Amino acid sequence: MENHKWTKPVCGGEIIGGHEAIPHSRPYMAFLWISVQNSESWFGDNFPFKTKTCGGFLIREDFVLTAAHCNGRAIWVTLGAHDISKQEWTQHVIPVKRAIPHPDYNDKTFANDIMLLQLHRKATLNPYVQTIRLPRKNHSVMPGKVCTVAGWGRLGVNAQTADKLQEVDLEVQNKDACLHLYILPFNNTLQICVGDPGTRKDSFMGDSGGPLVCHKVAEGINSFGKGDGTPPLVYTRISSYVPWIEKTMSQFKLQGPGGSARD
Numbered sequence: 001m002e003n004h005k006w007t008k009p010v011c012g013g014e015i016i017g018g019h020e021a022i023p024h025s026r027p028y029m030a031f032l033w034i035s036v037q038n039s040e041s042w043f044g045d046n047f048p049f050k051t052k053t054c055g056g057f058l059i060r061e062d063f064v065l066t067a068a069h070c071n072g073r074a075i076w077v078t079l080g081a082h083d084i085s086k087q088e089w090t091q092h093v094i095p096v097k098r099a100i101p102h103p104d105y106n107d108k109t110f111a112n113d114i115m116l117l118q119l120h121r122k123a124t125l126n127p128y129v130q131t132i133r134l135p136r137k138n139h140s141v142m143p144g145k146v147c148t149v150a151g152w153g154r155l156g157v158n159a160q161t162a163d164k165l166q167e168v169d170l171e172v173q174n175k176d177a178c179l180h181l182y183i184l185p186f187n188n189t190l191q192i193c194v195g196d197p198g199t200r201k202d203s204f205m206g207d208s209g210g211p212l213v214c215h216k217v218a219e220g221i222n223s224f225g226k227g228d229g230t231p232p233l234v235y236t237r238i239s240s241y242v243p244w245i246e247k248t249m250s251q252f253k254l255q256g257p258g259g260s261a262r263d
Contacts, residue, residue, distance in 0.1 A: 021167040023082040024090065026150050028132035028218075029165060030056035030064045031084050032117075032209065034072035055151045055210030057218055058131045061122035063249055065134075066209030067221050067236065068101035068115040075099060077119060080128040084152055085163035090128040094119045100248055102241065109184050113223040113236045115209075116248055132211065132218045135239040139219075141192055145172040147214035149194075149222060170195045170212070170231065177232045184224075190240050192220045195231025 032054040056066035056077065064077055075096040081088060098118040105112045123129050141147070150167040171194070178186045178193035186193065194212060212220030212235045220235030238245075 019167065020162075021082075021150055021165040023165075024080070024128045026165065026167070026213075027080065027128050027130035028057045028059075029079075029081070029150055029210070030058055030066075031078040031081055031152055032056050032064075032066060032070060033076045033078070034070060035074040036072040053152070054208045055153075055222065056117065057211045058123060058129065059134060059218070059245070060131060060249060061125060062119045062252070064096075064117040064119065065211075065218070065221065065238075065245070066115050066117060067113045067223055068105040069107060069110065069113055069223075070209045071099050071101055071115060075117060077117065079123050080126075081165070083164045092123055092129060094121060094123060096120065098252075102244065110224050110234070111185075111187065112190065112241075114221055114238070114241050116245065118252055132213070133216065134242060134245065135217050135219055137239060137242040139239040141172050141212075141214055141219045141237075143172050143174045145214055146170070147172060147194070147212050147219065149210055149212055151210040151222070170233075172214075173197075173232050178234055181226070181232070182224075182234070186234060190237050191223070192235040192237050193232050194220065194235050195233050197231055 034052050034054060036050060036052055052072070054066055054070035056064040056070070058079060059065050077094050077096060078084065079092045079094070080090040096117045097120040099115060100118065101115040102112040105114070125131070146169050148167055148169050150165055152162050152165060173193040173195065175186065175188040175193055177197060192212065208222050210222045211218040212222070219238055221238060223234045223236050225233040
């Protein structure tokens, strides 16, 4: 077997080697604006908070699924967006009522990197805002499968973030492609290795939490990569967490009716 250099992981998200998505062709996509405590603020104690962004996807009218490392002190979810630099009439901005990271999430190893976000109220479903299906329990995405990821992350390692939703096709890899690549342990039961190392198609910083979509089913959650814009990447394997997702959502009733386009 080829020897691999151990690599420190970086949270995933940037779309490299892809293209702009057809506007609103992925109505399940969510853009997350997250307020986090900034212990190393450039502005001193007068500005103790900073922000970061992530991706996510709507799985019930009042629940978005994303990565656990996308947590923060406050989160706002934008649904129905294509160009996040504009206040499109299709957009709904809804604050998160409750962030529920997996109880076994490890912020050192990124194990169990999955989180449910309960919205303050349910979204109004329409052609621009839709839910996406989850896989069956323990369903496996086989190596060689070509799936799609999307997000508003950077277009290159040193490039700016994208205003318009980008997408790229990535091939699911054999576990060996990730097993010896990262300094962190790779668990094929709970994670998916994604992206042909012979290509420059990748996702990187800025849009963690976005879905790996295969045949209109969300199979994975963008978790981490090498940080240099080259594949493969590690995605959380959603099928292993379906019982937890269903049990957790069942504890909360649907929130009240959807609000106006910008709230």
